[in-house]
Amino acid sequence: MNVYSIKQINTMNRDAFMSTLGSIFEHSPWVAERVYAYRPFKASNHLHRTMLEAVYLAHRDEQLSLLRAHPDLAGRLQMSDASVQEQRGAGLTDLTQEELAAFTACNTEYTNKFGFPFIMAVKGSTKDQILAAMQLRIHNDSEAEIRQALLEIAKITKFRIQDIIHSEGGGEVKKSDKKRTMYYGKGDVLVYRTYVLPLKVKPIPESAYTGSDNVIFALNIKVAVSGAAFLTSFTEGDNSMVVATDSMKNFILRHAAGFEGSTVEGFLHYIAARFLETYSHMQGIDLLAERLPFDSVQVPGVDGKLTESGLVYRQSRNESGVFALQLERSETGIELVKQTAVMSNLHLIKVSGSSFANFIRDEYTTLPESFNRPLFIYLNIGWIYVDPEDAKAGDDYRYVAPEQISDIAHTVFHQEISASIQSLIYQIGLKILERFPQLEQVWFESNNRTWETVIDSISGSEGQVYTEPRPPYGFQGFSMTQEDLIEARKKEGVTR
Structure with a gap:
């Protein structure tokens, strides 16, 4: 030619x-x-x-x-x-x-x-x-x-x-454009699907959660697409290859009816595949979904005991699962670039049994040592599977539910007398990796929001008076793999 x-x-x-x-x-x-x-x-x-x-x-x-x-x-x-x-x-x-x-x-x-x-x-x-x-x-x-x-x-x-x-x-498009940042998409796509396939997960000692009826499957989705075909929409105002973001929203909503799985990750894979099948000029797609939790309310049953309604639900405003997926085309087909899950916005307060002492003290130090303080943390816990397929099916007891991750954090926080937030998240990580050997990595982002003491002694009471802390806030980041668990057990003299 x-x-x-x-x-x-x-x-x-x-x-x-x-x-x-x-x-x-x-x-x-x-x-x-x-x-x-x-x-x-x-x-x-x-x-x-x-x-x-x-x-x-x-x-x-x-x-x-x-x-x-x-x-x-x-x-x-x-x-x-x-x-x-x-x-x-x-x-x-x-x-x-x-x-x-x-x-x-x-x-x-x-x-x-x-x-x-x-x-x-x-x-x-x-x-x-x-x-x-x-x-x-x-x-x-x-x-x-x-x-x-x-x-x-x-x-x-x-x-x-x-x-x-x-x-x-x-x-x-030039060769240099391969390194260009170029994408567009739609955020806050709210999807409310009812009666998705129920989810069942393997029970663990730290959690009463064994699955969800998935009667309400609610997500807040952000979608972004990329590809060289979109360059001229930026440089020349050429929209001939542009799928309107409003169309993207409608695409997700329409295809939500065809989803036959039970997990958010499975839903993201399903939607991403539909996009790339329909629009062959899209080189890659990024999807981020926050699960909007709805809890079944309890009502009196026929025997007078409280039981879950199954019809009426209330939306939880607390922590939620956040899931990310990135797919790209390659010479051999469509490849998974990234898949993560996060238990987001977990807020935990322990009124006593935490300490922070023996840190460096010099001319810049004003913080007193504490040996039995209340500890209030904001916590995000993320995880990655060894085999990403384990996140899609949800029917073989390989799926890791955010609710169980949250319950493990609750349990360890209750049991451990922690010397620091760093020590606390390490112990939580060990327990998560022990319960879920199908995970390759677990990681943490934590934020110290411990209350400031106003009155430290109340006559005739164990109580104290506190107020909200003033910024700035301390934070921590840490990741762990199964190798960390193996090393920890060796130090304890326990073989797995």
């Missing part, structure tokens, strides 16, 4: 222009014909945007003719050279008989419903992802699917133009 500069494109006569660009839109040279008069173009993205405008302004019959000009994916219809290469790259030209039969059946059902073949920008996608997208989109209504098909054509033609026109500083 010959490669040209935008300057060369701008100086071509009509025949050369049509010969070079007439096949960008599948068997539809009329698109290139209509934009020829709009030369000169500032850059390839300007040319592409002008071509898309010609398509969007065309009569609906012409748009449908463009859609019908595309070949069946994995079919045997005549394809342009570009389509052959694109489908070969996705593995669609080398299917087994069973795979071909599945694609053919979906193609037939899709074409019978919409009157044009399934269209998807397959670059960077696997054949399994393409078939899944086809099975999903077949449930759209006609208008929605026409819009989606035209969006896919916009992606396909963007790639084709980039293959023909090389960069001369006109807005194309």
Whole structure:
């Protein structure tokens, strides 16, 4: 394939222009014909945007003719050279008989419903992802699917133009852009799904929590997407590859109905996969979800004893689980870059049994030593699995619930006479790693909010009077792995 500069494109006569660009839109040279008069173009993205405008302004019959000009994916219809290469790259030209039969059946059902073949920008996608997208989109209504098909054509033609026109500083993606920070997305996407699959977890001695009925599955989600295709939206105001953040919100809400799992991590994997299957120009996706806890209220049962309602719930305003997921495309498919879970905003007060002494004392020291103080901490506890799959299923007793992590912290805080916050979080970490050997790492962010003493002695009482501490606040950060547990047990003379 010959490669040209935008300057060369701008100086071509009509025949050369049509010969070079007439096949960008599948068997539809009329698109290139209509934009020829709009030369000169500032850059390839300007040319592409002008071509898309010609398509969007065309009569609906012409748009449908463009859609019908595309070949069946994995079919045997005549394809342009570009389509052959694109489908070969996705593995669609080398299917087994069973795979071909599945694609053919979906193609037939899709074409019978919409009157044009399934269209998807397959670059960077696997054949399994393409078939899944086809099975999903077949449930759209006609208008929605026409819009989606035209969006896919916009992606396909963007790639084709980039293959023909090389960069001369006109807005194309450079190698240096691989290190660029570039993303956009939507925050505070509130999802309230009822009657998700119940979650069951393995009981541990420190916790009464054994799972959730998941009658209310409430999340606050933040989504961000990235990819080189979005560069020109920043540099040129070219929105042809931009999925509106309002559409992202609606995408998450609509697909929440199709989730069949029981864990937040499983939900994030499900949503992320749907995004990358639907929008092939997205290179990566980051999702952050806070579980909004709802507790079942207790009401008198038939025997007069209090029992959980199962119908009425109250929202908790305390600690909650926060979960993060990052996926990116690679040459071999979609890869997991990051997956974490955090028990966030845990506030614990112990009225006695904590100390802080024997620290460095010099001319800067004003803090007195304390051997039996109240201790008030804010605590975030995070964890990472050895096998990320353990976080998705929730049905094999490998899932680690934030509620159990919280209860372990409560128990250790109660049992330990701690010499410092650092010592306290270390002991909590050891217990978490002991209870959950499926975890690779546990980490802590703690903040000292211990009250200031106003009156330290009350006649006839053990009580004292305190007030809120004044800033600044001390904080601690610490991470631990299973190796720390092994070393600690060796020191205690215990083998695991």
